[in-house]
Amino acid sequence: MVATIVVGLAIAGPVRTPDGVAMFTMGGHGAKLIFFHVPCAWLASLAYIVGAIYAVRVLLSGGxxxxxxxxxxxxxxxxxxxxxxxxxxxxxxxxxxxxxxWLTFWNWREPRMVSIFVILLIFAAYLVLRQAVDNPTRRARLAAAYALVSVVPGMFLIWVLPRMVATLHGDANQAVMGNNLGGMYRPVLRYLALPAFLGLFGWMFQLGVRAKRLAARHAAE
Amino acid sequence: MGLLAGAFAVLRKELQTELRDRAALNATLLFSVAGLAIVAYGVGPAVLPAVVQSALLWVVLFFAAFSGLAHVFTHEEEAGTSSLLRLTADAHAVYLGKLLFNLLLTVLIALITVPAGLVAVSASPDRPWVFAAVALSGVLALATSATVVAAIIARAQGRGALFGAVGLPLLLPVLLIAVDATKNTLEPEMIPGLAMREIVGLCAFAVMVIAASWLVFPAVWEE
Known part of the structure; x- marks a missing residue:
């Protein structure tokens, strides 16, 4: 019930927000894409952190x-x-x-674009690696090891690289929390979109876990 | 046996086996020469901007090194000798020994590829020592990342393609910085401060990867 209200607000909020925003040149509804884009990038990072924490726990659970x-x-x-x-x-x-x-779909000199692409590749590589190992215990350990080693380039891309080269996303720290957005954009992003997408993540996460547990039990029977 | 003694014993074993059966080593060296020839042929007499020269150099070096770096772990699984090594040596000694071997191998590949590559793309760095330092730190970052990925994929199926697919995402940040740093050293007006910062960046990356590998290696290596 609460989740429905939050998600509903998260959809209604952007629709009711005035068009355009101070820092962007484009007008109309185009700028509202950030209500979707920014939370997706947050959730990707969150998923990476959650995955890494469980990877540590997999490796520690050896005994x-x-x-x-x-x-x-x-x-x-x-x-x-x-x-x-x-x-x-x-x-x-x-x-x-x-x-x-900016009239271009992609720019390899933009560190945030490069980092989201590399993180996308790392997620994909993790899943490809899993498919290539049959033994479940070994699969768990190898995948966890890969996830943890990939944290190094991940940290490099998120924290080091944006500071080594100029970025279109404004100051790297501020852009992450949407501090450089004007008008209603910041509160809508922070207080509606963030909790709604966090809720969505939690819901999808527990659905995925339950589905995999069922599949594992089915395979065992 | 202490950690270092163990590591050097593993390194000596790797050197001996590789030099006894030179097939893998020769294939790797030939691959780098062939890759260079393709680049040299493709470039022809064209005069390239520094950024393209640097990108071509690193692409050749990456693929040449990448083709050989997995062997250090895969040959144990193929020959069925990994269990024996697991019994006789400590996991960290194995990791260090194999890392040292891969570092030597990558430096050897770079010694062939980089000077010849400079000729192939007709580039001449103004300050060869700064250029060499950039190349060496890039090679360091490359070899450390490739070694831990090799350890992981050696225990999976379909190793050849998997090594590229799983390893390259980890190496993209290295490639990005190395290409940028090399471009700087190939430019007529090199910025020394920038080169220094990028060398430190690459070395820091290598050290962090070694630290992470050190922590996860026992879980990868032991049964």
Whole structure:
């Protein structure tokens, strides 16, 4: 019930927000894409963090029963799958936004575009790696190890690279929380879109975990 | 056996086996020469801007090094010797020894590819030592990332294609910085401060990857 209201507000909020926004040159509804684009990028990062935390727990659960490890592995994998979905959505919406605003779909000198693309590749590589290992225990460990090693380039891309080169997203820190947005955009993004998308993530996450547990039980029977 | 002694023992074993059966080594070296020839042929007499020269150099170096770096772990699985190594050596000693071997191999590949590559794209760095330092730090970052990925994919199926698919995403940030840094050193007016910062960036990346690999390697290596 609460979730429905929040999601409803998250959809209604952007629609009721005035068109255009101070920092962008484009008018009309185009600028409203950020209500979708920014939360998708947040969720992609969140999925990465959640996946990495479960990966650590998979590696630490070595001494425990295989069931515990398998369940943690299911959670890590679900987070990474959601990460792939949201990184893909963030990439596509960002590209469309970029075309509206800067008249180019892609620019390899823009660090945020490069980083979302590389993170997209890392999510995909994680899932490809999983498909290439049959033994479930080994799969859990190898995937977790890969997820953790990939944190290094991930951190590099998110925190180091945007500071080494100029970016279109304005100051890297501010752009992350939407501080540089004017008018109603910031409150709508922060207080409506953020909780709504967090709720969406939680809902999708537990659905994915439950589906995988059922599949695992089915395979075992 | 202490950690370092173990690591050097593993390194010596790798060197001995590779030099005894030189097939993999020769294939890797031939691959880098062939890759260079293709670039040189494609470029022809054209005068390229520094950014294209640098990008071509790194693409050749990446693929040449990448073709050989997985072997250090895959050959153990193919020959069925990994269990024996697991029994006789500590996991961290194995990691260090194999990392050292891959570092040596990548430096060897770079010693062939980079000077010849400079000729192929007709580039001449103003300050060769700065250029060499950039290339070396890039090679360091490349070899450290490739080694841990090799350890992971050696235990999976379909290793050849998997190594590229799983390894390249980790290496894209390295490529990005290395190409930028090399472009700077190939430009008529090099900015020394920028080169320094990028060398530090690449070395820091290598150190972080070694630290992360050190932590996860036992989980990858042990049964």
């Amino acid at each position: 425990k029963s295989p069931e515990v490890q398998a369940d943690l592995d299911i959670k890590a994998c679900t987070a990474m799958e959601l990460g792939l979905v949201f990184a893909f959505l963030a990439t596509v919406t960002g590209s469309i936004f970029s075309h509206n605003e």
